[in-house]
Ligand code: FES
């Protein structure tokens with residue numbers, strides 16, 4: 001579809017490239033200001049405790065600024081502001097005397113140097129009352145006293161917590177009892193996915209500077225400058241035009257920056273108290289106690305007719321959310337949505353329960369509920385195919401939710417229609433490239449190394465827009481301006497997490513104006529100079545974010561054409577843009593009258609000197625759909641039956657991103673998504689010691705093993721295929737890639753392992769020990 | 781705390797500094813000399829984000845005391861291009877799309893440049909060996925491997 005584009009679909013060096021390879025890019029942790037204080041956070045050594053008394057005498061003697069639950073604002077909030085208030089549970093305060101996990105915070109100190117701050121922190125004396133801790137969901141739900149939270153708020157309504165159950169959600173369509181009656185085959189299985197740690201390379205950091213005229217300037221690690229602004233303004237009662245949150249590139253987020261990181265609130269509290277600039281940068285250990293992916297445990301029951309139609313599905317999920325709500329209600333909703341929107345079912349019932357435990361608070365990580373659900377559902381499609389004697393791929397093609405159908409990946413309140421669908425094309429091409437059917441037939445042999453081939457599919461929504469407003473906010477504000485030399489500036493609070501979102505926005509604007517990519521600039525942004533942007537999450541960057549920029553660019557172009565028509569004495573409708581490759585200039589010409597022409601620069605300059613104005617426009621744009629970005633993976637693995645190690649030999653990935661704006665960066669998204677998902681399948685999990693509640697890896701990266709460069713295939717063995725689709729509602733036909741790159745990989749890898757050794761694992765990660773044990777049982 | 785006066789050669793320049801005996805090179809580079817391209821990822825030698833070159837060899841600056849660096853030539857990412865606009869390995873990382881968030885990039889580029897200086901035509905396995913400890917959470921390493929090959933080609937062409 002995009003062969004006709006001049007700039008879109010071509011690869012250019014990314015805009016931040018030079019800054020990043022030369023060490024000149026400044027991340028929050030690199031910032032320092034004159035007379036800045038360094039903060040340290042006071043943390044609980046216990047999994048569950050109350051503070052009886054706290055003594056800052058020694059710390060104060062060292063000159064430290066000290067703050068605790070005794071003197072910080074104590075209103076309730078949720079750190080994540082993506083959902084609307086009526087769907088938001090609030091159980092956070094900045095500090096508390098009730099410690100709910102190891103590493104929970106009750107106060108903070110700031111001093112002239114980091115060393116002094118550390119010393120002062122160590123000198124704070126606390127008298128503790130240790131409470132019984134709940135480190136499993138079972139223990140937590142059995143408890144009737146010493147609850148992790150007693151009282152929380154749903155919006156402004158008080159909610160009394162019972163048995164540590166944070167919230168529940170039920171979604172029903174049709175009659176499942178009838179559905180299961182109709183089924184010829186019923187299967188049921190329990191699946192479990194791990195507490196994967198984001199392990200973004202830059203630990204959570206914030207710098208806050210109180211301003212002389214009141215208010216604060218904030219440089220945080222975040223995916224959402226506006227939500228950070230709104231939360232800080234609310235909690236500290238600062239007028240919102242005096243909270244300025246600056247967009248700073250972060251060293252990775254993967255979902256951990258959708259919510260305002262607690263360090264931003266704590267740093268603000270210290271800075272306001274000290275009336276000095278304060279910086280806090282978490283140690284890796286603190287970061288590991290700060291955030292982690294939602295794990296899942298669910299039973300899935302599916303009924304099907306002999307012809308492969310799905311008559312009923314029942315999913316019952318328990319989610320161990322750790323010690324706080326980072327909008328678990330939304331998480332339960334998307335679990336139901338991602339499941340419902342994978343395959344057509346005549347009836348379905350989803351029951352989700354979120355349970356508090358004395359563990360690290362869980363939050364979104366790439367895929368947000370989709371990887372958890374897709375793992376079970378796709379594994380089950382394999383099992384069902386086997387039972388029905390069908391080809392697993394044919395079964396999927398028969399049942400997947402595709403073109404023209406209604407889907408609600410982001411939960412039951414966000415329903416939209418599917419207008420583009422490259423599923424079958426990607427499956428057919430991928431199967432051909434990797435020689436799926438031949439490999440499938442291959443003898444596994446009885447040697448030490450066994451090869452297997454696996455396949456799975458899935459999707460992510462491109463954003464959370466829909467015709468009707470739902471529980472999740474979704475819009476982006478952008479401004480596009482034409483300068484007097486013909487260059488163009490984009491101003492928006494939209495974040496680029498490294499995937500190329502802002503490059504995509506620039507390329508789309510370049511295409512709209514037919515100006516070369518290097519003439520389009522991305523202006524530095526902060527919350528004061530930009531309108532609201534919800535967040536770069538939910539794979540919305542290109543479709544919703546750059547999509548908003550595109551809509552605005554079209555309006556700016558209208559203004560430019562208006563000026564041009566006055567200058568060339570014609571009608572705006574008679575004008576066209578022509579890019580001259582040899583000069584790099586762009587002309588606005590009257591169609592059929594090429595002599596009536598001026599460059600964009602001449603028009604913009606003329607309009608300024610005539611006092612007509614600048615071609616500039618700004619608006620908030622909400623998308624009224626969130627098209628599925630489909631992906632699939634074919635993966636070939638080799639299992640070492642002596643050690644239990646799994647090696648990824650070859651990957652053929654398929655991405656239906658509509659028009660691909662940045663092909664090379666999009667390929668990079670697929671590589672990265674696969675890498676993190678393979679980590680979740682084979683290695684990654686954080687566990688808490690059953691008695692102390694400490695992380696068993698002791699916050700060491702060596703004991704939180706991730707895959708390294710050794711374990712990933714090279715590019716010759718990692719092929720990415722893009723579907724040739726065009727999304728009619730997207731900017732120049734584009735939809736997302738981001739999280740979809742992760743979602744379908746875990747079941748593909750698990751299915752390849754199953755093909756190699758004949759064992760289907762339903763619990764992730766699949767460790768070498770698990771594999772050896774299974775091999776032992778099967779006497780392979 | 782006692783301090784020691786030392787002279788450090790960083791990016792071709794001599795710096796007179798007074799440092800604590802237990803002060804890590806990473807801190808001195810970032811906090812005193814403002815070479816913030818050297819990153820903190822763990823502080824305990826597990827991620828390699830803090831890599832710098834010491835007499836052309838990649839070392840972890842969070843594991844080396846500043847006082848151990850006296851008489852050595854330290855090069856950080858800011859000094860790699862040696863006054864040129866850029867080092868070929870830096871260009872290769874941009875061209876091949878091996879930079880996402882970019883936080884691991886300085887350490888990757890330095891380590892790769894040191895490898896190629898030593899071994900101008902590295903096999904993929906050599907690159908894997910050299911970058912084994914360098915942690916990147918974004919890219920999945922596929923493009924990094926490719927960028928190092930292309931950077932090596934560029935370096936060979938220049939030499
Ligand atoms: S910061 Fe030095 S190895 Fe991680």
Ligand code: FES
Pocket residue numbers: 201251252498878879880881882883884885915916917918919
């Ligand atoms: S590019 Fe983000 S850690 Fe490597």
